[in-house]
Amino acid sequence: METTTQPAPRKEPFLRNYWYVAALANEVRPDAIFSRTLLNEPVIFYRRADGSVVALEDRCCHKHYPLHGGELEGESIRCGYHGMKFGPDGVCVEVPGQTTIPRNCRVRSYPVVERNTWIWIWMGDPALADPSEITDFGWLDSSTWAGRSTVFHVKASYRLIIENLLDLTHLSFVHKSTIGNAAVTDKADVQVERGDNEVKITRWIMDAPPPPAYAACGGFTGNIDRWQIIHYAPPAFCRLYTGACAAGTGARAGNRQQEMGWRNLNAITPETETTSHYFWGQVHNHDIDDPGMTERVFNGVHIAFQEDHKVFEELQRNLDRGARDIPEINTRADAGALAAIRILNRLLSEQDAGHAAMVRPSDYRYAPLTDPA
Amino acid sequence: METTTQPAPRKEPFLRNYWYVAALANEVRPDAIFSRTLLNEPVIFYRRADGSVVALEDRCCHKHYPLHGGELEGESIRCGYHGMKFGPDGVCVEVPGQTTIPRNCRVRSYPVVERNTWIWIWMGDPALADPSEITDFGWLDSSTWAGRSTVFHVKASYRLIIENLLDLTHLSFVHKSTIGNAAVTDKADVQVERGDNEVKITRWIMDAPPPPAYAACGGFTGNIDRWQIIHYAPPAFCRLYTGACAAGTGARAGNRQQEMGWRNLNAITPETETTSHYFWGQVHNHDIDDPGMTERVFNGVHIAFQEDHKVFEELQRNLDRGARDIPEINTRADAGALAAIRILNRLLSEQDAGHAAMVRPSDYRYAPLTDPA
């Protein structure tokens, strides 16, 4: 078995030419300023009259006062310190006390798109921003799925969250009370496919007892055939196609008429090297008109993800106090996560070397279950 | 327009051969030890029998235990750890358990002067300390002015406070509810005079509505002619000669018989590179026998300065998370502040190069309104 160590900090630790999730749509309310640090940069968000979202550097170009301390004036924002005013493109339109505008007087503006109940931001070269190349999270506003999403602020690197999602054997130990049981580790038939720029992990757990949340939500009285198909794409998108049918009804062979279908949808956006905004949603394709079911499904996963949240921060603490330099002993279950981290590291190296690394959703080869219409 | 960036940290970040304000006089009470860190050095203060103030290094020369944990014995202080005793000149006068005193056994003592309700300290070469060269803040104990002073502990560099005081256009945005209104920026006629070692900024706002605090305290029912004359001298003295007369009564031509005269008096003493002790006072020359008026005037400015306090700390936070390296876009209103910072940087460079930089009040050329007798 190979060993790995956590990478040394880089000058530029994040992939730049990618769409990242910046906020839940409902975090950016009309007539209000929302601020968040993303990829080490402070950003503000607000809405134009037509509802479209503006994203600007949260730092006036005059004295670097945070613009979130200022005031909206129509579609512009006025700094709260000396009153410099910027349009939604970040260009200064007024300097109080003088009639001319200094050359280059602007704050950075970012391409931004609202899609699938999330607000997406492009923090790389604006000329390369293509809204058609946003990773699909269409389940979140599909008419044939029910569910919702939220965001956790996690004091841990986004890498630790990716590794977590790509090795589901942890469900048997961290999430025994909800979505995990021994079978997830012991009975799983696992296949890992490694693409140039993506990873697909297929796990089948045949003829095994359902974990607590599956029994509660799926009404299973006997054993189940359960699947977990995980798709990873950089920088940090992990979409989990999961579900179960009563054991022996032919799910693996393709008969999923009676499936309890769940999707677990994850997009992690680094705040800094060691803190993250973890956006995730949970949807289901059964009982979609029953809000109580949606709450039960969401709450089960929410309990589990709060358990993970604690794990992430404990891991980061141990890394910060010395474990960073200690090799990790890898197991077979790490295969998918190792492949993902290797892709990430290669893309970062290419970016450091001056290639504008980009993996477009249209390049994905392994996202087979295109549920949303 | 030029751009500027915040300077990189220096080995010695503070001008040394200057008098700085160390404390309000009433912070150093009889028979008590007062301690404060100034220019990165911990210092204690106490009073002799005649009331004069002693300033010593807050660090026993034996094991570096803070002397503020010890006890006064007459005009001496005894360390609370092993009982070493120091006279008011910092020289060790007793080592318990032995009859001899080790060579060089002393803590640093600082020249100190109590003047104008403040305690001043000289932290440079003691041979150069001349009490006649303390910047005048005589309004604070003048019989023809009323008012008082206080001190803020600010988590920001003293530079940010100087820049704030030398660009008063911020009153229109930060202090709308008290001492600012749109006219302060829009209608100001501004003149900047740059001396070798000081800056004078003269602002006249003619025939404009009074801001809330001026209306409340000056009883103005119509427009006013308002002036703000700012004197900066290094390291961080900013004295603001301000006031107003009813519009058209000839204030600018010299007729100030009916003036509402205010002075805003600022002396900032660095604690560290990124924290400051901000001493400031506010005085007025009208209704000086009415304590209620003094409270109203002081409180109006106090509300405004609490607003500034928040601004300073937000600015420092943005600097600390990366803005330090981003150029600032300067405006016309920055002219005075830029001149002041340029003087400060030049004096620090000269000090680094081995010149004992000193700008004496007797060298000031631009302090024209010498109000105190």
Next chain:
Amino acid sequence: METTTQPAPRKEPFLRNYWYVAALANEVRPDAIFSRTLLNEPVIFYRRADGSVVALEDRCCHKHYPLHGGELEGESIRCGYHGMKFGPDGVCVEVPGQTTIPRNCRVRSYPVVERNTWIWIWMGDPALADPSEITDFGWLDSSTWAGRSTVFHVKASYRLIIENLLDLTHLSFVHKSTIGNAAVTDKADVQVERGDNEVKITRWIMDAPPPPAYAACGGFTGNIDRWQIIHYAPPAFCRLYTGACAAGTGARAGNRQQEMGWRNLNAITPETETTSHYFWGQVHNHDIDDPGMTERVFNGVHIAFQEDHKVFEELQRNLDRGARDIPEINTRADAGALAAIRILNRLLSEQDAGHAAMVRPSDYRYAPLTDPA
């Protein structure tokens, strides 16, 4: 008098091939996991079925998750993240989801011994660990002594605690209300013996008033002859043989029939360079069947040691903000502490140079009052 400065941080700041105190025996309870950082390494402790203690690295070798978040299974521990299981020797015995164990799959295990109510750990080369070479603290479970021990978490270097214990003149200033009075400094006849690897300080205070705790516990109505014999051995063992007899009854000549004998027992284990676990006990050889007396004796010292605790942290704060580089002026009373610190620094240098520095209790030459049987 010579001067000294605090040493610069080293790559390896701690002596490794030594037994250190890791915990009070009752901190490690049956069926529970106890965790503590020692010498910069996170460690867990638990008990086998026979009560013997296991010490393992608190960091799974897979993903570095802290093992204290896992669960005991008999004499093994299972990681709480992906369920890797380790035996009491630290060797991995199970990787869930696979039948083979990766090569080198283990966490570090440490030799550990329970003795004299304390749990001892060896964090150096395991081949050199010899339980017969644990420094004797037999008073803590002797049938002819009564008393008990505790542990303080101190935000200060272990060096500051050693220096404190080896210069008892501080009792006259820090501990006036309990174990100190002026005589401890003024009337002490002090002899310092410096060995190659240990220090012995003998202090006799003849015909002097008892300090408050001695008067309260020893029932002395007149002056006493008091002794303090301090033995230091590296890394940080300070055993104080103290006591008193009525003055003039011949204690110094050897007649201690009527002695009030106390022992103050100290073992400091570094947590980090600037934080420490300070284990200390207090025992007495009079009224040993009176639990009230034991409480009185312990509480008097406990009050004093809480005073020291504050002193340590104030000292560390002053070191951290610049005093580290300022020479200390030494006094005659520092002789013992200076000798101890010199031994410590020499042993650390030898260790840096590749010698496995070790000072064994069987090498001690100066531990003359071997009270426990």
